[in-house]
Amino acid sequence: MPDFHHLLLFVAAGWLLNLTPGPDVLCIVRHALRGGAxxxxxxxxxxxxxCFVHVAAAAVGVGALLAASATAFNVLKWVGAAYLAYTGLRLLFARSGGSPLDQAQAGPLGAPAAPRRVFLDGFWTNVLNPKVALFFLAFVPQFIAPGTADAAWVFVALGVLFNLNAIPVNVGWALAAAWMARRARVQRGLAWLDRVAGVLFIGFGLRLAWAESPSR
Incomplete structure (x- = not known):
C-alpha cells in the first residue's frame, strides 16, 4: 500500500475527481431534484x-482488454452512448404537469420512480461507460510503487477506497440538489430542468460515441 502521505494525496485527488460534473453527477442531481435526497x-x-464492477473488471484484465482492443472498447462505447442518449431523449420528451409537489416526486415520464429503477439508472449510467474502466487503469496504478508485491490486490484495495471515498461526495450532490428542489422557483422549473438534463445526457452520449479507442 502507499505510505500515509501518498494515501492522503490519493483521497484528495479522488474527491476532486468526483466533484467534477459528468454523467454520474447529473444522474444524482436529476433524481434528487425529482425525488428528494x-x-x-x-x-x-x-x-x-x-464503479465496483469496473474495479473488479480491471483486476481480472477486462479493463486492459478495453484499452488494448478497439473492438471491445467500441462495443461497450456504443452501448453506453446509446443508453445515455436514450436517457436524454426520455427526459427531453417527458410529459409535464401536476403540482410542483407531484412533479418533485415523479419520474421522467410523470410516474413515481421506483427505488430499484433509480438504483439501476445510476448503475447502468456508470457501468456502461468504458471511460470509467480506463480511468481506473490510468489513475490507480500511479499510486502503486513499482515492484510492489501483490500489486493486483493493492489495486483492488485502492479501487475500493476510491469508491468508498466517493460516497460522501455523491451524498453531498444529492443533498444540495434536494435542497434546491425545495425552492419555489426550482420546483416551477422542474419540467425545464428535465429538458436541460436531457440535452446534457445526449451531449454526454455523443461525446462518448466520438471517443477514440486508446489502442489506436
Missing amino acids: RAGILAGLGITAG
Whole structure:
C-alpha cells in the first residue's frame, strides 16, 4: 500500500475527481431534484456499485482488454452512448404537469420512480461507460510503487477506497440538489430542468460515441 502521505494525496485527488460534473453527477442531481435526497443518494449508490464492477473488471484484465482492443472498447462505447442518449431523449420528451409537489416526486415520464429503477439508472449510467474502466487503469496504478508485491490486490484495495471515498461526495450532490428542489422557483422549473438534463445526457452520449479507442 502507499505510505500515509501518498494515501492522503490519493483521497484528495479522488474527491476532486468526483466533484467534477459528468454523467454520474447529473444522474444524482436529476433524481434528487425529482425525488428528494433519498432518490439522489440511491442513484449515487447505484453509481458506486457500477464503479465496483469496473474495479473488479480491471483486476481480472477486462479493463486492459478495453484499452488494448478497439473492438471491445467500441462495443461497450456504443452501448453506453446509446443508453445515455436514450436517457436524454426520455427526459427531453417527458410529459409535464401536476403540482410542483407531484412533479418533485415523479419520474421522467410523470410516474413515481421506483427505488430499484433509480438504483439501476445510476448503475447502468456508470457501468456502461468504458471511460470509467480506463480511468481506473490510468489513475490507480500511479499510486502503486513499482515492484510492489501483490500489486493486483493493492489495486483492488485502492479501487475500493476510491469508491468508498466517493460516497460522501455523491451524498453531498444529492443533498444540495434536494435542497434546491425545495425552492419555489426550482420546483416551477422542474419540467425545464428535465429538458436541460436531457440535452446534457445526449451531449454526454455523443461525446462518448466520438471517443477514440486508446489502442489506436
